[in-house]
Amino acid sequence: METALTRLTGVRHPVVQTGMGWVAGPRLVAAAANAGALGILGSATMTPEQLRAAVREVRSRTGEPFGVNLRADAEDAGERVDLIISEGVRVASFALAPSRELIARLKGAGVVVMPSVGARRHAEKVADWGADAVLVQGGEGGGHTGEIATSVLLPQVVDAVDVPVVAAGGFHDGRGLVAALAYGAAGIAMGTRFLLTSDSTVPDSVKSRYLAASVADVTVTTAVDGLPHRMLRSELVASLERVGRIRALVRAGRHAAGFRRISGLSWRQMYREGMRLKHGKDLSWGQVLLAANTPMLLRAAMVDGRTDLGVMAAGQVTGVIEDVPSCADLLARLMAEADAALAELHGLATRPPWT
Template sequence: MTSTTHHALRTPLCDLVGVRYPIVQTGMGYVSGPELTAATSAAGGLGILAGATLTLDETRTAIRAVRERTDAPFGVNFRGDAPDVLERGELLVREGVKVASFALAPNEKVIRRLKESGLVVIPSVGARRHAEKVQAWGVDAVVVQGSEGGGHTGAVPSSILVPQVVDAVDIPVIAAGGFRDGRGLVAALAQGAVGIAMGTRFLLTSDSKVSDAVKREYLRRSVTDTVVTSVLDGIPQRVLRTEPVERLLNERAVPRLVRSLRHAVAFRRISGIPWRDMVREGLAMRRRHDLGWSQVLMAANTPMMLRASMVDGRADLGTLASGQIAGVIEDLPSCEELIQRILAEAETALGRLAGDVPSAPVSTPDRVSSSQEN
């Protein structure tokens, strides 16, 4: 931490996970690879490696790839209901990873085992009751995502949800959904959070390995160009309103199920997950989210359609998980540039609140046009 950083920006999150700044890059499937994770952590934030779409061996390789790039702390995200969740936790311990991140929180028994191994357990939630439940199970902190966030999301905006959860629990709360700059960081701290977590903003950096064509698709969008839908996997998620999404929204049930079955077969082949484990995960999803069998089958859509866009660069074939914040993101800085900009903006905002600097809007770069990027 630099000597000029405001003391308010040194929060309990920094001490909990050993980072310099209270800024988290979320574990986005097919996006948060070793390069982005390492760049975030090296810049002083907490990078989260996306492990949910990787096999155990691939996760080990990715962890070591991060280690080759930085010795700063980072975390790994994986599914709490994965059949090998404890084995993955043991892998983190062996590889010296401190933080286990979850989009779907594990059960109480798994959380207890992970904590006994020395891991810091931080799940993401979208409702107060879920935060209260995982606190009772012993997690160390919680990422609270408001409805503005991309991917699977709830219905309550961050401005209401974050202070509601802060008032309900005694563990550190990290605010997510709708954050991109230092003003948002200061606002989150004012609401009682210990930091912010960002996905879309980190996806749109020069350190992100997502293709330039896909990044341009995000940059040209407005704040009204996303939609929350359950047609992908039965659970509401926010994505950019693209042609593939429009087709899915208007698709009849039978063709949708046929496509879902095809995606399930493809996902099994790519992931290497045995059919019995996929069935077990499907049963867990059905119980957790009260899904019908057709919705469980649809669950293979999300990883396959994300892979098409984020790995293959085919925005015309896949889906683009996105927070509404994409509509006001205007450039592609490095993670280092982004984090330093956020800190400078936060310092300015704190100075205005203290009366140390005159009130003025925070300047942002002009939106990058497609021609400028080429």
Template sequence: MRTALTELVGVEHPVVQTGMGWVAGPRLVAGTAEAGGLGILASATMTFEQLEKAIAETKSRTSKPFGVNLRADAMDAEQRIDLLIAEQIRVASFARAPKSDLIAKLKNAGIVVMPSIGAVRHAEKVAAWGADVVIAQGAEAGGHTGSVASTLLIPSVVDAVGIPVIAAGGFFDGRGLAAALSYGAAGIAMGTRFLLTKESTVPDEVKKLYLDRGLDGTVVTKRVDGVPHRVLRTELVEKLERSGIKSLLAAVANAARFKKLSGLSWTTMLREGRSMGKEMSLSQVVMAANTPMLLRAGLVEGRTDAGVLAAGQVVGMLDDLPTCAELIHGIVGQATEILTRLPKEVQADASGTATP
């Protein structure tokens, strides 16, 4: 299936596996790439040395294009960008877009720049800065999320920018891909759906917890880090909702662990925490900086009692653990069948009214 995304990036299918921290490692990224999609390696939770090793391992598993997700505010952001250029990585994705000078540096090296946004104004800004493609993430998505549903955000962004748009938030099958293409998007991006694949390294007991959830199994809470964050309903999250933020000492301890893992400075981490909201106490700011360690506890260590599990609403529609190949080929096959069948089943009469 060829779209503006596949032509730009050089993959076979317009399906993107997002750069989920602690989840999107070499095995999942390579599995996605080998199946013809675009896998994105999550580097925000890695040290520079870990990123070097992860890129090398991914390349040992696949010769196909893949991407790396970066933090534009990391102290070593320039060094990481130089690494991507040296390794000839195809795509650089960002949750928060870098300024125009870094975008230009990546583009001049032939790397596709792909920021994620949750509002039309943000899409317009990154497009003006020179981004090649944008992921428009609707409110159904897991993790940090906005308030506008995908069905409204995606066509709004498509109308607002002149670059390819990738639809994210609530997508999991070929029906979603067909719908996204009809909105004018060039493909779909999925996080939770790829988390629940055989190549995902998330512990089996945690995957089962996801699969057991219904459509009401997630909650958007500000108790994790001060901004809307869609996560699984767990005992920890319910406790946070009832009693507020964890103690300052516990948050500081976790934040210190993430500082060591990520290479970020205390100034950067606290600035990141503070940026989550204007009216936040010190404990809330530290909690925001500490969030990556809460995610690690759940997604890596399998500690649902002490971890947070980011999840999209789509979790309520999932009941299996396919391989990346089974997932992507199934999505593309179903979408192709739908797009081929619909013109034959629905025709417009002379007045323009659609009739079955």
């Protein structure tokens, strides 16, 4: 299926595997790319050295295009941009709007720039700055999320910008792809659906928790880091919501220290990260400290399998996913479903009005 997204990135199918921290590593990204999707490495939880090694591992596993997700507000964002340029990465995606300068540097090197946005005005801004495409996530999506449903947000963004729009939040099958195309999108992006594949390195015990969850078992909470965060309900989430402020800050400080050791950041760098996070948001310093806690809570579940100690970011589609296919099987099934849906719609459009 050819769309503006496939032409822009060189992939076979208009599907993006999102750059989830601790989840979107070389194995999953390469498998998604080999299956015809745009696989994206989640680099926010990697040091620059780890990112370079991960990029090279992906390239050793596939000859297909892939991307890297970057945090635009990270202190070393410029260094990471230089890295993906030197390594010949095809696509740079961003969790936050990159600066005009970063976009220009990437485009000048032939890298496709695709920021993620959660509002029409953000899409308009990055498109005006030269972004090649935008990924728009509605409130159904996992992780940090907004309040506007994809079905409302997506057509707003499609009408507002002249670049390809990729729809995220609430997608898991071929029918969803066709729905997104009908709204004017050039493709879809999926996180939870790719997390629940056999190519994902998330422990099987954690995948079982996702498969057992219903739609009602996915919640949005601010207890983890002070920002709306969509994840699976768990005893840990419930305890974070019950715990007092002082105990929450002590716990957050302990986990922040652990993340500092793993990430290689100094306390000074983490302070600067906190300042950037606080900028433009109505966050207390306690919430900033809680935000530093989040990577470690995610790692505990996604890497170590400790659902009692970690949190599990999850889109609402968790409640309707029932299997763990390979990326190859998932993409083959999804595209077959899309073809069937398109054929059915074509039949409706061409029937005489009296039938």
